[in-house]
Amino acid sequence: MNFEAFLSNTETRIHSHPWGQVQLISGGILEMEAEGTRFLAPPHLAIWVPAGVMHTSYNRKPLSYCSLNIAQRLTKYFPSSTSLIKISPIALTIIDDFRNRNISIPQTEQDKRLIQVLLDQLATQDTQHHFLPSSDNKYLVKILAEVEENPLDNRSLAQWAETVHSTERTLARYCQSELGMSFTEWRLRVRYLYSMELLRKGHSVKEVALTLGYRQASPFIAMFKKYAGQTPEQYKNKLL
Numbered sequence: 264m265n266f267e268a269f270l271s272n273t274e275t276r277i278h279s280h281p282w283g284q285v286q287l288i289s290g291g292i293l294e295m296e297a298e299g300t301r302f303l304a305p306p307h308l309a310i311w312v313p314a315g316v317m318h319t320s321y322n323r324k325p326l327s328y329c330s331l332n333i334a335q336r337l338t339k340y341f342p343s344s345t346s347l348i349k350i351s352p353i354a355l356t357i358i359d360d361f362r363n364r365n366i367s368i369p370q371t372e373q374d375k376r377l378i379q380v381l382l383d384q385l386a387t388q389d390t391q392h393h394f395l396p397s398s399d400n401k402y403l404v405k406i407l408a409e410v411e412e413n414p415l416d417n418r419s420l421a422q423w424a425e426t427v428h429s430t431e432r433t434l435a436r437y438c439q440s441e442l443g444m445s446f447t448e449w450r451l452r453v454r455y456l457y458s459m460e461l462l463r464k465g466h467s468v469k470e471v472a473l474t475l476g477y478r479q480a481s482p483f484i485a486m487f488k489k490y491a492g493q494t495p496e497q498y499k500n501k502l503l
Contacts, residue, residue, distance in 0.1 A: 264358070264367045267328045277319040283338040285331040285385055286310045286320065287350055287358070289501070292456055293328070295320040297345040303395045305456055306498075307491045308347045311390070313338070316345055324460065329358060337382060346390035349492075354384040395452050398441035402427045402434060410450055414457035417476065420446045455490045458483070459498065468495045 277296075286293060287309035295302040295310050297318035304310050312318050314335045322328075333341075342348070357377050361367075369375045398404060406423050410416055420438075421431040423446075438446045454475050461471045472483035487495045 264361055265328075265330045265332070266362050266367075269322050269326050269328050271325050272321075272323060274321045275319055277317055279315050279317045280312075280332065281314055282335055283314050283333045283341060284312045285333065285348070286312065286328070287331075288322070288326045288328050292324065292459075293320060293322055293326065295345075300345070300392075301397050302345065302347060302393070303456075304347055305394060305459065305490070307350065307493075308391065308394060309350050309385075311342055311346050311348050311385075313341070313344065318345070324463075329362065331358075331381075331385075333382070338386075340386035342387075342390050346392060347394055348385065348387055348390050351384050354381055357381045357384075393443070395449070395456070396442040396444070398437075400437050400441050402429050403437055403441055406434075406446075407449075410453055414450075414453045415475070451486065452490070455487060458487060458495065459491075462495055462499050468499075471495065 286295070286304070287306070288304065289306050293304045293310065295304070295312075295318055297310075297312060297316055302310050310320075357380065360377070361369075361374075366374065369378045397407060405427055418426075419431075420434050424431045424434050427434075435446065438444065438449065442449055458471050458475060461474060462468075466474070468484065469480045472480040475483060477483045484494055487493075487498070491498060493501075
């Protein structure tokens with residue numbers, strides 16, 4: 264295991280490893296280019312990179328980073344291609360324990376047993392290919408870029424259709440075929456990522472909810488928990 268603190272706008276050169284690698288972070292968003300695809304991982308997901316895959320990563324904001332370098336012979340049950348995988352509470356607890364004890368390679372029999380549990384937790388086929396898909400579709404590319412730049416942009420798909428000289432029905436069809444989800448779902452995920460940034464800056468849960476356009480905190484809390492598996496308050500407490 265390698266534990267590092269990355270500053271804003273840190274980019275790694277394109278490279279590969281003879282081992283498999285799980286990359287996970289806390290406090291920000293990790294972006295990676297691998298196999299011709301952009302992967303974007305919020306803290307509740309990790310990026311799995313099989314041995315030999317060329318990749319480069321980038322983070323716009325400061326974050327705490329952890330990479331787990333796993334010998335290829337131990338990755339038989341891991342996904343065969345670069346994927347996003349969920350991090351279970353058990354896995355996260357073991358990783359935090361090694362971080363707190365400043366251990367990168369298990370030496371004792373107890374720690375080796377913990378690592379075996381960790382590998383069992385990580386070796387899953389329950390993967391996601393994207394959390395926030397992208398597209399180079401001539402109609403969608405402008406819309407997606409502007410929403411990522413301004414997550415609070417509230418224009419409807421019909422209004423966007425006028426902007427890009429298309430129809431709402433056409434854009435809705437492209438969203439499903441190119442992104443695998445509706446425009447509403449895609450924008451909700453952008454706002455979820457933005458809400459984490461606001462929480463990291465010290466805004467209260469209620470302030471974030473109001474900023475995102477919710478009239479009260481409870482719908483925002485439900486949205487956040489749907490993606491993160493924890494409430495915004497629990498997320499803030501972990502950062503502290």
